[in-house]
Amino acid sequence: xxxxxxxxxxxxxxxxxxxxxxxxxxxxxxxxxxxxxxxxxxxxxxxxxxxxxxxxxxxxxxxxxxxxxxxxxxxxxxxxxxxxxxxxxxxxxxxxxxxxxxxxxxxxxxxxxxxxxxxxxxxxxxxxxxxxxxxxxxxxxxxxxxxxxxxxxxxxxxxxxxxxxxxxxxxxxxxxxxxxxxxxxxxxxxxxxxxxxxxxxxxxxxxxxxxxxx
Amino acid sequence: xxxxxxxxxxxxxxxxxxxxxxxxxxxxxxxxxxxxxxxxxxxxxxxxxxxxxxxxxxxxxxxxxxxxxxxxxxxxxxxxxxxxxxxxxxxxxxxxxxxxxxxxxxxxxxxxxxxxxxxxxxxxxxxxxxxxxxxxxxxxxxxxxxxxxxxxxxxxxxxxxxxxxxxxxxxxxxxxxxxxxxxxxxxxxxxxxxxxxxxxxxxxxxxxxxxxxx
Amino acid sequence: xxxxxxxxxxxxxxxxxxxxxxxxxxxxxxxxxxxxxxxxxxxxxxxxxxxxxxxxxxxxxxxxxxxxxxxxxxxxxxxxxxxxxxxxxxxxxxxxxxxxxxxxxxxxxxxxxxxxxxxxxxxxxxxxxxxxxxxxxxxxxxxxxxxxxxxxxxxxxxxxxxxxxxxxxxxxxxxxxxxxxxxxxxxxxxxxxxxxxxxxxxxxxxxxxxxxxx
Numbered sequence: 001x002x003x004x005x006x007x008x009x010x011x012x013x014x015x016x017x018x019x020x021x022x023x024x025x026x027x028x029x030x031x032x033x034x035x036x037x038x039x040x041x042x043x044x045x046x047x048x049x050x051x052x053x054x055x056x057x058x059x060x061x062x063x064x065x066x067x068x069x070x071x072x073x074x075x076x077x078x079x080x081x082x083x084x085x086x087x088x089x090x091x092x093x094x095x096x097x098x099x100x101x102x103x104x105x106x107x108x109x110x111x112x113x114x115x116x117x118x119x120x121x122x123x124x125x126x127x128x129x130x131x132x133x134x135x136x137x138x139x140x141x142x143x144x145x146x147x148x149x150x151x152x153x154x155x156x157x158x159x160x161x162x163x164x165x166x167x168x169x170x171x172x173x174x175x176x177x178x179x180x181x182x183x184x185x186x187x188x189x190x191x192x193x194x195x196x197x198x199x200x201x202x203x204x205x206x207x208x209x210x211x212x213x214x
Numbered sequence: 215x216x217x218x219x220x221x222x223x224x225x226x227x228x229x230x231x232x233x234x235x236x237x238x239x240x241x242x243x244x245x246x247x248x249x250x251x252x253x254x255x256x257x258x259x260x261x262x263x264x265x266x267x268x269x270x271x272x273x274x275x276x277x278x279x280x281x282x283x284x285x286x287x288x289x290x291x292x293x294x295x296x297x298x299x300x301x302x303x304x305x306x307x308x309x310x311x312x313x314x315x316x317x318x319x320x321x322x323x324x325x326x327x328x329x330x331x332x333x334x335x336x337x338x339x340x341x342x343x344x345x346x347x348x349x350x351x352x353x354x355x356x357x358x359x360x361x362x363x364x365x366x367x368x369x370x371x372x373x374x375x376x377x378x379x380x381x382x383x384x385x386x387x388x389x390x391x392x393x394x395x396x397x398x399x400x401x402x403x404x405x406x407x408x409x410x411x412x413x414x415x416x417x418x419x420x421x422x423x424x425x426x427x428x
Numbered sequence: 429x430x431x432x433x434x435x436x437x438x439x440x441x442x443x444x445x446x447x448x449x450x451x452x453x454x455x456x457x458x459x460x461x462x463x464x465x466x467x468x469x470x471x472x473x474x475x476x477x478x479x480x481x482x483x484x485x486x487x488x489x490x491x492x493x494x495x496x497x498x499x500x501x502x503x504x505x506x507x508x509x510x511x512x513x514x515x516x517x518x519x520x521x522x523x524x525x526x527x528x529x530x531x532x533x534x535x536x537x538x539x540x541x542x543x544x545x546x547x548x549x550x551x552x553x554x555x556x557x558x559x560x561x562x563x564x565x566x567x568x569x570x571x572x573x574x575x576x577x578x579x580x581x582x583x584x585x586x587x588x589x590x591x592x593x594x595x596x597x598x599x600x601x602x603x604x605x606x607x608x609x610x611x612x613x614x615x616x617x618x619x620x621x622x623x624x625x626x627x628x629x630x631x632x633x634x635x636x637x638x639x640x641x642x
Contacts, residue, residue: 030361034357064332122495142568146459
């Protein structure tokens with residue numbers, strides 16, 4: 001029963017991340033197959049990076065459902081584009097749910113690999129946010145992750161809560177649920193109330209300077 | 215005998231992919247060594263990504279000829295730049311041949327690793343096209359792969375044909391030859407007759423929207 | 429004693445590479461946490477790429493000091509921004525020292541993995557320069573590495589000297605010291621006297637051409 005629930009959340013996260021990639025690809029003169037690749041990179045990029053760093057087989061090689069789900073996301077976008085692209089707030093909520101779930105998956109897989117807690121938190125953040133980062137690099141934009149809102153920081157906060165729950169001897173299920181909810185909550189509250197970290201200002205454009213590291 | 219033939223095709227593919235990288239690097243205020251790095255990334259980027267995902271030693275570490283061939287490509291470009299840059303159609307044909315060969319190499323290596331057929335097809339497409347993708351990311355362009363023509367899709371088509379041939383009990387040599395020819399043919403025909411997939415249009419610029427995934 | 433010395437150099441390299449990332453992130457509408465991520469990518473990106481290619485556990489997973497040092501670098505930047513950003517020449521010298529050290533670390537780790545000498549030299553150059561490359565890709569710039577000065581080439585020169593010293597039966601310490609000094613010297617001299625490799629010019633913009641590899 002719990003397995004079915006997790007599978008549904010996992011595929012929902014994949015679907016919504018893929019939609020977010022396909023949506024940002026639109027209007028960039030990218031064809032359908034290119035949009036599929038962007039959707040795929042967004043949905044599986046974080047988990048693949050985590051698995052390469054953990055030196056395990058990338059998760060999508062063991063199960064075709066991630067490629068299929070991305071295909072369904074592309075199909076849905078092509079069929080119901082106007083509706084899906086206007087689903088702003090609903091999409092955002094699903095995206096936050098996907099972020100929470102992916103973060104927990106990343107932490108669990110790292111715990112299995114017996115890594116120290118802070119590496120697990122980093123892996124959770126990588127699983128949740130590197131897909132969106134690869135998407136933006138491919139679309140030739142400065143990653144939204146770096147520019148805006150509380151995103152990777154929501155993953156880190158959820159990760160810290162995860163290990164606080166473990167310290168308090170919470171069961172695995174409760175720990176995972178609590179941490180995922182924290183990720184979602186931090187993300188939603190930050191977005192709703194426009195909470196941002198301060199921006200780092202410069203004195204001048206450092207790329208026109210001749211004395212820094214290249 | 216067959217081994218020599220494959221080596222020649224392999225180095226031809228490497229050479230032409232390197233030329234394509236060096237050529238696109240020109241006019242971007244990049245120096246000779248930078249051009250070598252771009253050529254190298256184009257020629258070995260796909261196979262390296264495949265080998266990291268398959269968790270095997272990257273192929274170029276085991277044999278210096280890929281670095282040497284890229285060096286020869288740089289030298290040839292410096293010596294005969296005007297001629298090589300004007301070789302548009304001939305270069306394109308060699309590039310298509312390289313694509314076909316790299317795709318087959320990717321599929322074969324994945325079969326050896328006993329991966330399911332659809333993962334092998336994905337690995338073939340990665341081997342053929344990720345080099346060009348890395349090249350474009352380094353040169354700060356939206357990857358041509360995403361924008362234009364039938365490229366990664368040619369690899370996928372060749373991959374499907376590969377496994378159809380295996381199902382029909384064709385020998386390995388015939389299977390590989392057929393699949394490579396299909397890749398090349400799809401690529402050449404698509405280019406010749408300007409066959410494109412439809413472009414994904416947008417309602418507005420999604421990067422200026424505040425409710426999508428970052 | 430030697431161990432403490434190496435640790436100090438290692439952390440100095442990490443610190444200065446992180447500063448270089450944070451500095452280039454400023455003025456790009458990036459928030460504090462984004463700046464931390466850029467600093468981290470600059471400081472550990474090269475070594476992580478090396479470790480993934482060598483198929484060993486990424487070095488930063490085994491020791492939290494790289495993440496901490498990057499945090500200190502962010503804090504220092506926030507507190508003393510005007511001073512640090514004006515430290516042009518001093519920063520540059522530290523950056524060159526970091527480059528020399530990182531190159532030697534890359535070569536040593538590759539030698540332990542019993543790779544051929546030229547692969548070790550490549551790994552040294554990857555360790556020294558890929559961090560800056562990832563930084564520039566994330567900040568959506570053509571990598572400085574490709575555009576300017578002697579950078580990766582300094583690593584390669586140091587690597588060649590490393591193996592010349594080994595051939596001459598120098599001790600490991602002397603070999604490492606000599607090679608690191610050569611990297612630093614090549615970098616400083618090239619910068620001081622504005623020594624550049626020639627730039628690769630083009631006939632026209634190749635990205636508007638329809639016949640090249642995509």
